[in-house]
Amino acid sequence: MNERLRFSVAFLxxxxxxxxxxxxxxxxxxxxxxxLGEEAVxxxxxxxxxxxxxxxNVSGLVQKLNEAVGFxxxxxxxxxxxxxxxxxxxxxxxxxxxxxxxxDEALALLASALAHRDFVFRLSVVGSVVGVSxxxxxxFLSWRWFKVYYRxxxxxxxPEAVDDxxx
Amino acid sequence: xxxxxxxxxTIFLLASFIGGLAVTYxxxxxxxxxxxxxxxxxxxxxxxxxxxxxxxxxxxxxEAYSVYLGVGxxxxxxxxxxxxxxxxxxxxxxxxxxxxxxxxLPPVYEYRFLVRDGGVWxxxxxxxxxxxxxxxxxxxxxxxxxxxxxFAVGKEAHWDPVNKGYFFELFFELWxxxxxxxxxxxxxxxxxxxxxxxx
Numbered sequence: 001m002n003e004r005l006r007f008s009v010a011f012l013x014x015x016x017x018x019x020x021x022x023x024x025x026x027x028x029x030x031x032x033x034x035x036l037g038e039e040a041v042x043x044x045x046x047x048x049x050x051x052x053x054x055x056x057n058v059s060g061l062v063q064k065l066n067e068a069v070g071f072x073x074x075x076x077x078x079x080x081x082x083x084x085x086x087x088x089x090x091x092x093x094x095x096x097x098x099x100x101x102x103x104d105e106a107l108a109l110l111a112s113a114l115a116h117r118d119f120v121f122r123l124s125v126v127g128s129v130v131g132v133s134x135x136x137x138x139x140f141l142s143w144r145w146f147k148v149y150y151r152x153x154x155x156x157x158x159p160e161a162v163d164d165x166x167x
Numbered sequence: 168x169x170x171x172x173x174x175x176x177t178i179f180l181l182a183s184f185i186g187g188l189a190v191t192y193x194x195x196x197x198x199x200x201x202x203x204x205x206x207x208x209x210x211x212x213x214x215x216x217x218x219x220x221x222x223x224x225x226x227x228x229x230e231a232y233s234v235y236l237g238v239g240x241x242x243x244x245x246x247x248x249x250x251x252x253x254x255x256x257x258x259x260x261x262x263x264x265x266x267x268x269x270x271x272l273p274p275v276y277e278y279r280f281l282v283r284d285g286g287v288w289x290x291x292x293x294x295x296x297x298x299x300x301x302x303x304x305x306x307x308x309x310x311x312x313x314x315x316x317x318f319a320v321g322k323e324a325h326w327d328p329v330n331k332g333y334f335f336e337l338f339f340e341l342w343x344x345x346x347x348x349x350x351x352x353x354x355x356x357x358x359x360x361x362x363x364x365x366x
Binding site: 038041042045046048049052053058059062066069070072073076078080090121124125127128132133135136139142143146147150151154 | 169175244245
């Protein structure tokens with residue numbers, strides 16, 4: 001009897017422990033994959049926002065990142081509903097792939113947008129300096145011409161006092 | 168009245184200053200802070216015909232219902248949102264608008280998405296209910312199916328003698344990703360629909 005009991009316990013341990021370890025490791029795998037997906041999306045989002053803030057057109061990147069976020073949502077919902085850990089990990093892995101690609105593209109776009117912004121800024125500064133110099137010179141010359149014109153035309157019209165003592 | 172030469176001198180000076188500012192504006196625009204209006208997000212729920220009417224109200228187990236959920240971004244830049252779908256009975260708490268705290272109830276389902284500034288996100292949410300058990304003055308809801316995924320809820324609603332029904336509220340909380348905190352925070356926007364469980 002004792003031996004049978006021992007055999008039953010050993011059998012249960014033999015069958016149940018590995019399967020529960022498998023279950024837990026499956027959940028862990030899904031949880032880790034989802035975590036990685038979340039980190040990949042947030043990194044990509046940060047770079048996309050950076051590119052957008054310097055004036056890059058990020059509509060295509062936002063669309064692609066939305067695809068990654070869609071995979072992440074699927075992964076989270078499947079992981080939370082239980083029993084779909086394999087599918088959840090698969091969706092999370094797809095999310096990481098897409099988010100990483102978006103991050104790389106956003107980094108390239110950010111670099112090119114920064115270079116373009118820098119070029120436009122330098123051009124604007126040079127243009128402003130030249131433009132202001134030309135404009136102020138024009139105004140100064142205009143003012144000089146106007147002063148001469150004013151004195152000649154306006155002051156020249158003033159009636160002068162005539163001394164008629166001799167008359 | 169005639170303008171003197173000094174008056175003309177002032178006009179020239181003023182015109183030079185204004186013209187100089189106009190000429191340097193493209194360079195100044197890089198260093199001046201950008202103009203910003205009010206920043207906010209909008210959250211709305213529409214009926215199955217995509218209009219603010221025909222919302223599901225009297226619901227039964229096994230029947231399919233749907234609503235449209237929408238979020239508009241006016242935050243001045245692209246935003247990363249999470250929309251949590253939660254279910255409560257009449258005694259359970261809603262988010263607190265005054266303190267800006269979300270409902271402590273766990274989400275049943277969630278959406279995550281990015282929206283560009285000025286853009287709108289809209290999705291159809293399809294839902295149905297699992298087994299609904301009615302007792303003397305209460306109703307027990309075992310589960311809900313959202314967009315084809317089943318979730319166990321195990322909630323009980325008591326008979327409401329005033330409104331005459333067993334009510335649950337399906338409500339939606341909008342959260343936004345905070346780059347500094349590296350996590351989502353409640354965006355103080357929520358909306359919901361009341362559902363009367365019927366046999």
